[in-house]
Amino acid sequence: MAAAIETKKLTKSYKARSAGRVNVVDDLNLIVEEGEIFGFLGPNGAGKTTTIKMLLGIIYPTSGEGYVLGKEIGDMEVHKLISYLPERPYYYEHMTGLELLKFYGSLFGITDKDKFIGLLEKVNLHRDMTKTISQYSKGMQQRVGLAQSLLNDPKLLFLDEPTGGLDPIAHREIRDLILGFRDEGRTVFISSHELSEVELICDRVAIINQGVIARQGKLTELLKGGRVEITIDGIDSADKFLTDLKIADSNVRSLPNGYLLDIPENETTGDIIDAVRSRKGNVISIVPRKKRLEDLFVETIGDRSGANK
Amino acid sequence: MRPILSIATTTVGEAIRRRVLLIILLIGVLFLVVAPGLGVLSARSETTVLRGMMLGIIQLTSAVIAIVLTVYMIPNEIERRTIYTILSKPVQRYQFLLGKYLGSVFSLGIMMLLMTTVLLTMFAIQQSSNLGVLSELVKAPIMYFVQMSLLAAVAIFFSTFVTPLVNFFLTGGLYLLGSLFNPFFQTLSENNNTPMVAKIFAKIINTILPNFANYNVQNPIINPTQQIGNETQYYINVTIYGLFYIGILLVGGILIFDRREV
Numbered sequence: 323m324a325a326a327i328e329t330k331k332l333t334k335s336y337k338a339r340s341a342g343r344v345n346v347v348d349d350l351n352l353i354v355e356e357g358e359i360f361g362f363l364g365p366n367g368a369g370k371t372t373t374i375k376m377l378l379g380i381i382y383p384t385s386g387e388g389y390v391l392g393k394e395i396g397d398m399e400v401h402k403l404i405s406y407l408p409e410r411p412y413y414y415e416h417m418t419g420l421e422l423l424k425f426y427g428s429l430f431g432i433t434d435k436d437k438f439i440g441l442l443e444k445v446n447l448h449r450d451m452t453k454t455i456s457q458y459s460k461g462m463q464q465r466v467g468l469a470q471s472l473l474n475d476p477k478l479l480f481l482d483e484p485t486g487g488l489d490p491i492a493h494r495e496i497r498d499l500i501l502g503f504r505d506e507g508r509t510v511f512i513s514s515h516e517l518s519e520v521e522l523i524c525d526r527v528a529i530i531n532q533g534v535i536a537r538q539g540k541l542t543e544l545l546k547g548g549r550v551e552i553t554i555d556g557i558d559s560a561d562k563f564l565t566d567l568k569i570a571d572s573n574v575r576s577l578p579n580g581y582l583l584d585i586p587e588n589e590t591t592g593d594i595i596d597a598v599r600s601r602k603g604n605v606i607s608i609v610p611r612k613k614r615l616e617d618l619f620v621e622t623i624g625d626r627s628g629a630n631k
Numbered sequence: 632m633r634p635i636l637s638i639a640t641t642t643v644g645e646a647i648r649r650r651v652l653l654i655i656l657l658i659g660v661l662f663l664v665v666a667p668g669l670g671v672l673s674a675r676s677e678t679t680v681l682r683g684m685m686l687g688i689i690q691l692t693s694a695v696i697a698i699v700l701t702v703y704m705i706p707n708e709i710e711r712r713t714i715y716t717i718l719s720k721p722v723q724r725y726q727f728l729l730g731k732y733l734g735s736v737f738s739l740g741i742m743m744l745l746m747t748t749v750l751l752t753m754f755a756i757q758q759s760s761n762l763g764v765l766s767e768l769v770k771a772p773i774m775y776f777v778q779m780s781l782l783a784a785v786a787i788f789f790s791t792f793v794t795p796l797v798n799f800f801l802t803g804g805l806y807l808l809g810s811l812f813n814p815f816f817q818t819l820s821e822n823n824n825t826p827m828v829a830k831i832f833a834k835i836i837n838t839i840l841p842n843f844a845n846y847n848v849q850n851p852i853i854n855p856t857q858q859i860g861n862e863t864q865y866y867i868n869v870t871i872y873g874l875f876y877i878g879i880l881l882v883g884g885i886l887i888f889d890r891r892e893v
Contacts, residue, residue, distance in 0.1 A: 406719035412711040428637040429720040
């Protein structure tokens with residue numbers, strides 16, 4: 323599969339108030355394959371939006387290379403094939419939804435009114451197309467933003483916090499639209515804080531922190547290694563029992579009537595159950611806990627050493 | 632060309648809805664309406680005072696509108712992030728800047744046209760509906776339009792690299808300097824009694840400063856005894872001067888804006 327986005331040591335630095343320069347994005351090596359939904363994650367100020375702006379040619383890299391759909395970043399030909407939905411977008415409030423699409427369409431030379439109406443139907447705004455943007459709710463503004471981002475039938479969409487500040491229903495609507503983009507063969511590059519959303523829709527993710535990629539890979543692989551919580555009672559010393567089993571990376575919490583064992587998913591749960599029973603203990607419950615993107619995110623940001631993994 | 636026109640049209644749509652501009656315009660129009668009443672109070676010829684006052688109102692109101700309209704033009708687009716959506720489309724930065732400038736000029740044109748219509752209507756009611764007199768009167772607003780287009784270009788140029796507040800004072804200051812002091816520097820540079828150093832200094836300042844005073848053509852209109860030698864030639868010359876200066880400012884603005892981080 324060809325790369326929709328590829329960066330090689332892409333760096334953006336700014337003059338700091340104190341002496342010297344600060345690398346907001348530092349030696350970024352990123353590959354986004356065509357046709358996938360790629361999640362670009364990181365805490366505030368990690369360099370997500372700066373990266374997107376560089377890829378869009380809105381700001382200029384200090385060093386390194388970047389390619390979008392096989393062409394160098396900033397190439398105007400690429401702009402005909404991509405689209406961008408900025409974080410908390412603002413649109414000209416005096417325009418109606420239809421006028422907004424006409425305006426953005428005119429920048430591509432598109433004047434087909436039926437196309438505009440079709441796009442508004444797609445984002446479920448056709449009934450409100452004559453209302454002005456100032457009358458739109460946040461969710462409606464986000465949806466009209468998505469409609470404008472589809473005007474040129476883009477191969478690659480950059481979505482910066484597409485569900486930020488929206489209610490659960492709007493979340494779901496936007497999520498379904500994004501999943502639809504993948505079904506249509508488009509590549510979607512999402513920058514987001516909404517980890518649960520990203521986990522539901524992304525194929526691959528990269529976690530950036532302080533301008534450096536800390537993790538990158540397929541979500542299914544990155545989220546391998548869940549945990550199992552076993553509640554037991556009737557055991558005198560759970561700590562000794564665990565030491566006997568030689569389990570590393572486990573936690574034991576005292577409960578009023580027993581213990582809660584938090585063990586890695588790959589350990590043999592059956593062995594533990596047997597061991598508990600052989601000590602005349604009882605297994606009260608076994609709860610497998612899948613590794614969540616949030617766990618990975620906290621784990622990555624928490625122990626970030628700054629090196630690409 | 633298409634993106635420039637689209638951006639210009641949108642800029643007009645937005646400008647004519649900006650409350651602050653509409654309030655300034657409304658104040659200008661109100662003054663134009665009450666001006667004939669004030670002219671009566673003057674000891675000088677009522678017609679002379681009325682012409683001077685009404686043209687002064689149009690010029691002042693247009694200058695305030697031009698500055699307020701354009702100093703926020705680019706910074707607002709960046710702050711509200713509308714620029715990102717536009718620049719992510721196949722739109723070059725120069726097209727964006729030119730679209731914004733042309734939109735400002737069109738908006739100014741619409742607002743000045745409204746004020747000129749009020750001026751002519753009030754003048755026709757109060758003084759004379761003679762077409763010759765009215766067409767003579769309309770020359771000044773046309774020249775003011777060129778002046779305001781130049782002023783808007785100055786503001787757009789500065790807006791590519793300074794904050795709106797600094798831009799407001801820079802553009803306003805240049806307008807005052809170019810209107811009030813340019814004739815002074817010109818006289819100084821041409822006077823044989825001026826010391827050489829002062830002469831060179833005056834010449835440089837006179838060349839660099841946009842000569843807004845060129846467009847203050849109200850005197851011959853107010854006092855028909857004062858005439859410009861070859862009027863048509865003069866108007867053509869100062870219009871070409873204005874367009875040339877606007878061109879330089881826009882090219883400068885584009886060069887700065889092209890490398891600017893937004």
